[in-house]
Amino acid sequence: MALLTLNTVSYDYPTTHGLVDLTLTVDAGEFICLMGPNGSGKSTLLRLLSGLTTASHGTYQLAGHAINAAYLADAVKRQQLHQQVGMVFQNTDVQLFNPTVAEEVAFGPQQLGLPAAAVTQRVTDCLALTHSTELRDRVPYQLSGGEKKRVALASVLALNPDILLLDEPLNGLTIAAQQDMLVLLQQLQRAGKTIIMASHNFQQVQSVGQRFLIFNADHQIEADVTQAELATDTTLQAQLMTL
Numbered sequence: 001m002a003l004l005t006l007n008t009v010s011y012d013y014p015t016t017h018g019l020v021d022l023t024l025t026v027d028a029g030e031f032i033c034l035m036g037p038n039g040s041g042k043s044t045l046l047r048l049l050s051g052l053t054t055a056s057h058g059t060y061q062l063a064g065h066a067i068n069a070a071y072l073a074d075a076v077k078r079q080q081l082h083q084q085v086g087m088v089f090q091n092t093d094v095q096l097f098n099p100t101v102a103e104e105v106a107f108g109p110q111q112l113g114l115p116a117a118a119v120t121q122r123v124t125d126c127l128a129l130t131h132s133t134e135l136r137d138r139v140p141y142q143l144s145g146g147e148k149k150r151v152a153l154a155s156v157l158a159l160n161p162d163i164l165l166l167d168e169p170l171n172g173l174t175i176a177a178q179q180d181m182l183v184l185l186q187q188l189q190r191a192g193k194t195i196i197m198a199s200h201n202f203q204q205v206q207s208v209g210q211r212f213l214i215f216n217a218d219h220q221i222e223a224d225v226t227q228a229e230l231a232t233d234t235t236l237q238a239q240l241m242t243l
């Protein structure tokens with residue numbers, strides 16, 4: 001069964017389109033890369049999937065629930081959604097606000113009301129998973145860009161979401177750190193997570209993504225291809241190299 005479905009979804013900003021007439025089905029366990037030119041709609045799609053905003057037209061179903069304004073107005077349902085879907089933002093400063101890294105990662109599980117011992121365990125596990133254990137007592141705001149990405153991911157993983165959304169998670173990372181991030185995302189996929197990631201970096205993500213959704217400048221999905229299909233489409237590859 002499909003994990004999530006968008007049916008003829010559009011999203012309008014006051015003076016421009018964000019997404020136009022998007023129909024999409026995602027199964028559990030997929031590793032999807034969103035690609036396309038600047039302003040084509042990748043971040044808008046991630047915001048919509050995470051429940052930060054709702055479609056102007058069309059429907060979004062997640063695990064059998066219609067995610068709409070009425071759903072998101074219900075605090076309990078909204079919390080369920082945020083447990084199910086975790087998002088690492090392009091600008092991680094918007095999601096790091098605690099005085100220490102350990103408190104940052106503990107924040108989500110504490111909000112869920114988990115017992116203190118379980119919270120401590122999750123903090124330890126998620127910092128280890130993201131190679132951030134040594135950052136435990138640092139101030140998140142003072143970390144480097146790459147360190148912030150790791151801590152943001154750790155804080156999202158602490159909620160153990162089924163779906164991970166990542167907006168340009170490789171931006172600002174060294175080549176080695178990009179590789180580390182991609183290996184970690186593959187491990188998470190093997191552990192059963194569904195991964196949807198926006199990236200400009202085709203060379204880095206081509207061997208990791210299993211499905212590629214390519215947006216065009218009209219905010220529509222122009223191509224929806226598997227890794228194998230993309231591997232034989234040299235024209236599309238050449239186009240993605242220029243992003």
Ligand SMILES: Nc1ncnc2c1ncn2[C@@H]1O[C@H](COP(=O)(O)OP(=O)(O)OP(=O)(O)O)[C@@H](O)[C@H]1O
Binds near residue numbers: 014017037039040
């Ligand atoms: N807060 C906003 N207010 C008004 N328009 C917006 C806003 N955010 C995005 N847009 C517009 O919506 C369209 C889609 O933007 P979006 O950020 O989703 O694209 P993107 O594919 O993620 O781009 P990038 O690769 O540059 O991150 C663009 O035309 C953009 O200018």
